[in-house]
Amino acid sequence: MASLKHRQNGIEIISYYTGYIVLIVASLMTIPIITSLLFLEWNPMLDFIISDAIAFILGILMIMYGMRSKERNHDIQWKHGFVIASLSWIVLTVLCSIPYILSGHSLSFVDACFDVMSGFTTTGLALTQDLDHISIGLNMWRHILTFIGGQGMVVLTLTFLGKEMGGAFKMYVGEGKDIELVPNVKGTARQIWKISMIYLIIGTIVLWIVGMSIGLKPVSAFLHALFIFASSWSTGGFAPNSQNIMYYHSMMFETVAMVIFILGSLNFGIHYAIWQGKRKEIVKNIEIQSFLVTSFVACMLALAGLAKLNVYSDAIAGFRRVIFNVISAHTTTGFGSIYARQFALEWGDFGILIMVVAMLIGGSACSTAGGFKGLRVGIVFKGLIMDVKKLLLTERSMNVYKYHHLKDRVLDDTVIKSSAIIIICYIVTFATGTILGTFYGYPISASAFESASVTGNVGLSIGVTTSSMPTAMKLFYIIAMYLGRLEFLSVFALIGYFLGGVKKACKNILKH
């Protein structure tokens, strides 16, 4: 049957490319192996060797399965691209959780997967136990996961295996990006990596110097700098110690991290444009405009609201505890400069609501950030203004409305519609998470806060996320982080593809 062959071919294509992505990420697992070796951490080194071997074996088997049929029909369609992107994230979540499980720092398999998904999606919520005593190797791994997740595992793979990747663009879009910096996808992936690696070097050096100046010893200052850079740039929010950014007790350190995470939350297309000398982009771009407005307003409202409650007494505290956290939330980073429970106990409902909205709006499209994305908020907002203008102007005038995002673009109904639909998907996910929290007895403000943090891949916690949280909530949060990061479509494609296969299998069974 032609369709059966078609489907078999599809499965092989998916297996082949997913296998390659697994292989590339498996290669990265050698970094923690070397790290643990350097620091003489034997158990973690063995844990990573075992995990790495399993990952390589699975990757190779998937590639070989994908090469089964004699003819190479690599006609990758959109559905394949999307399924590859979403499936590889699931496979990698399980594989990359193995080191956590072997380390004993995760209380269950679900907890370990939660932490990995939190890393990949650059969320930053953690269920890892006893962070202050984990090995440097495992800490290195956590921060690698968030750095890779920020760029994207598909993007990482595309950098290396351009020649093999026929439907490269389709996989790239499947992972939630659509900006083409240069006309080919491999080149775009390379540029994204180049920008990140250059900032990695600069940012780590700056944080290293600051770290030493605040009293950290040279080697540990370097590790902290590297980890905090990875977490800031990827807008992840992991930190090597349980106190998160509070461990450092330093306004300088926090502020440098803030500059990095704001930069990291920007669209890679913007970075590329500016690096090419197109400086006007930063003022004309709709996302920058959107972010400046929403983040400034959010900060001011939060400050005013908290000042009313007398939570913080002076400007320095206002900057370090309010502005830092609001910007951390808005860029979907997730570094917290106060204890999670303090949001619940000291900020009051108004402060919490401002945080919820900031977390949901999120950062820029095609960046490491999460949330609705400033681009969509800007488009929908401008679309609203456009509709109002159309009503007010004479019916005969035919105006074309535009917005600027790397280049001038037409603000037409299709663009507005697709932005609005994705925003609705985010809102539904957020609402479901909130309802689920209240079902399990958490107060509504706390449920909303945590749900927004998860949906927007932020990582700030109000105290709901703990190991003792109901498993259903852990599972929902994992799914929500995943949906949020991949922007829904590729996950829906994966589900649809899978269900399509189930339906066909059922039909075949019924026929006989």
Add this chain to the structure above:
Amino acid sequence: MQKYIKTLIWVLLFTSTLTFKVNAQSFTDINELIEKAKEYNGEEVTIQGEVIGESMKRGDYSWININDGTNAIGIWLDSDIAEEILFYGNYKCKGDTVKITGIFNRACKEHGGEADLHSSSFEIVKNGYEVKEQISPVKIIIAAILTIFTLVLMLILVKVIKKRRL
């Protein structure tokens, strides 16, 4: 009369043992400080926990971080005293267990609104130590077997790819 005095003595003894029992945990959980931050704000409290990470010297005073299993908090103390600490908790070491008394600040004015503790009295209750790693031979064997299997598979893959190219 004697019976009354005896009963009185027993009652006094009994209540005094109760008081001793209550004083058995004379320190507060760090998490409790955070949960009841408004109540404890500005109060003198005592905490006990493991020193983790490292100290950060800021001139005459330093920061150390204490984790007592319920949560972790920063302690602002005299640099000279901080230098008494021998072991800091991390993967390889269990840090010194210290008992610290000081003022808890919900949003310290001196430190930009941070929740911290300014130490007035510091005592090393238990010394830390290096933790010896226990490596199970089973793990080594599994790691070795899996590595060999991986390398074999890699060779097979390379062969398959070469064959395809022909």
Add this chain to the structure above:
Amino acid sequence: MDVRKKEIEGIIYESLLTIFYVAILFAANVIIMR
């Protein structure tokens, strides 16, 4: 190496603008916290 120069200028430009925005936030914060 004109490309290199543009990139370096770009990095400095972006970083400075971001620091500038953070400074604005701080200034506005000082005003509100009075």
